[in-house]
Amino acid sequence: MGHYLRYGYLFITPAFVAITLALIYPMLSGMLLSLQQVAIDFSTTFVGLANYEMVLANPVFWRTLGNTFFFATVSTICTLGVGLGMALLLNYPALRMRTLWRVLFLMPWTISHVAAGLGWKWILDTLYGVANDLLLRIGAISEPVLWLASRDWALASVIVANIWRSYPFLMLLLLAGLQAIPQQQYETAAVDGASPWRRFIHVTLPNLRFLIFVGTILDFVFNVRQFDLIYVMTRGGPRNATEVLPTFVNRLAFEFYQYGQAAATAVLMLVVLMLCTIVYMRLLKVAREQE
Amino acid sequence: MKPDPRIALLVNVVVMPLLALVLLFPILWMFVVSLKPEDETYSTPLSWIPDNPTLANYANMWHALDFQTYFVNTLVVAGSTTLLAILVAAPAAYGFARFRFKGSGVLATLLLSTQMFPRVILIVPYFVIMRHLGLINTYPALITIYLAFALPFCVWMMRGYFASIPVEIDEAALIDGCGPLGAFFRVVLPLCLPGLVATAIFSFLVGWNEFLFALIMTTTKDMYVITVGLSALIGEYKTHWNELMAAAIVGSLPAMILYALLERYLVRGLAAGATKG
Incomplete structure (x- = not known):
């Protein structure tokens, strides 16, 4: 098919025109906007790095950065734990009605972040939420906890909702990985007298390493980008306790009309995300070389 | 054992x-x-x-709170996005699966990497551009944005399906006198129909559940999609939680059912990725 090669370009051209117009152009335009001041009538003036200076001097930005990092790191680690546990259970050889369980446990991932966030918001309501109702009934607490309305609990509450919404992705990914492990590796280990725990450490984990690596990176990126859930549950409050970079950008743009600063914050977020990915890959390379 | x-x-x-x-x-x-x-x-x-x-809450949210309009809007936006995405992504996926042209590796990586970008960086520019074009509160604004989000993912998914079809089939079609376009549209594409349907449904679901950009692009109630309609019920002086939950349940049902039906495709797709690694 050698002389048909030029058709390769023909086939991909529509997609690249669409991506350039609808994604790459707006992205570059966003970077440009971060260097501009946008007036009320949307006329722009070039201001150099002034937007970045304003953002970096704003204590809320640093608080937000910390929140984002905490939210994403804790969420990712816990989601990995829950996802791996669920995958192992679903891969249990004597499990019956496998498909039914898999579909049921997938459900939290199928509903929108908005619906999930609203459901949790009402569950965690101080006066009429079922969480406090349950805990009061069993005597675990003596008075209602302000899950979303207090600075102590808000971020943790949002993280719990987020883990609930996102574990099925890692569950399915790791389940696919578990099913791809050759059965004879387990049999060899069993013949050698390895306990279930040792089989997990020496057969299961090494085989899953690549997927755990890919899954955690993807999940971390999803978590850093998370807007919907936090927006509907707390709008970033109380007093910035759950403000993360995406909600902060949204607030800067559509509450304070600081479009330039919002664009600058988004660019900073891109940089942070890329740095995180690079550091993570480096750490992983070091860990691999030490093996 | x-x-x-x-x-x-x-x-x-x-x-x-x-x-x-x-x-x-x-x-x-x-x-x-x-x-x-x-x-x-x-x-x-x-x-x-x-x-x-x-069941009064269900009737109320559908009629009084006008979720029927939000449903239609969501359906139009997610549906159009899906059609366009498949139309544009299928040829591109075929191009990447079959042809090794100059820069094809770089272009494929570039396309995929756009999926990982924080979308927040697009909030301000999309708003400014769409406002400039007078497209705020219109379907085309949302369809364009969702198309940009769905395309890379559709290309990636369909490339796998095309790659699983033996090249000999294309070659036979070419020998029979089909041009490359004919071979693609008349022979290979029909063979990939199940994969095409799965990809279409996934991109539909992306549009169905999206919130952030719908929130920014719509300011009048007649243009709300379901997610924006749901979030708008919060923060007004009184929240109708019963109706809100009814709307959340009904709004989630289509996605729940489609995911349940497609679950094996999802697992198979992930499994293909798993064994390749």
Whole structure:
């Protein structure tokens, strides 16, 4: 098919025109906007790095950065734990009605972040939420906890909702990985007298390493980008306790009309995300070389 | 390596049902609240099974709160996005699966990497551009944005399906006198129909559940999609939680059903990725 090669370009051209117009152009335009001041009538003036200076001097930005990092790191680690546990259970050889369980446990991932966030918001309501109702009934607490309305609990509450919404992705990914492990590796280990725990450490984990690596990176990126859930549950409050970079950008743009600063914050977020990915890959390379 | 029958019994009869109850509890609770009359929602201690179950909340959200309009809007936006995405992504996926042209590797990586970008960087520029074009509160604005989000993912997914079709089939079509376009449209594409349908449904679901950009691009109620309609019910002077939960349940049903049906495609796709690694 050698002389048909030029058709390769023909086939991909529509997609690249669409991506350039609808994604790459707006992205570059966003970077440009971060260097501009946008007036009320949307006329722009070039201001150099002034937007970045304003953002970096704003204590809320640093608080937000910390929140984002905490939210994403804790969420990712816990989601990995829950996802791996669920995958192992679903891969249990004597499990019956496998498909039914898999579909049921997938459900939290199928509903929108908005619906999930609203459901949790009402569950965690101080006066009429079922969480406090349950805990009061069993005597675990003596008075209602302000899950979303207090600075102590808000971020943790949002993280719990987020883990609930996102574990099925890692569950399915790791389940696919578990099913791809050759059965004879387990049999060899069993013949050698390895306990279930040792089989997990020496057969299961090494085989899953690549997927755990890919899954955690993807999940971390999803978590850093998370807007919907936090927006509907707390709008970033109380007093910035759950403000993360995406909600902060949204607030800067559509509450304070600081479009330039919002664009600058988004660019900073891109940089942070890329740095995180690079550091993570480096750490992983070091860990691999030490093996 | 035979599983202990006692543990098997424990897992099947106790652990799994209990876990399902715990993990599905938020959804079950949303359903319970959606069936309660308003006064029962605000009387403590809460009733865990509605004393006076009613479907009035469903009727109210559909008519009085106008979720019927939001449903139609969501359907139009997600549906158009899907059609366009498949139309543009299928040829591109075929191009990447079949032709090794100059820069094809770089271009494929570039396309995929756009998927990982934080979308927040697009909030301000999209708003400014769409405002400039006078497209705020229109379908084309949302369709364009969702198309940009769905395309890379559609190309990636369909490339896998095309790659699984033997090249000999294309070659036979070429020998029979089809041009490359004919070979693609008349021979290879029909063979990939199941993959095409799966990809289409996934991109539909992306549009169905999206929130952030719909929130920014729509300011009038007649243009709201479901997610924006839901979030708009919060923060007004009074939140109608019963209707809100009814709307959340109905709004989630299509996605729940489609994902349940497509679950094996999802697992298969992930499994293909898993073995390649």
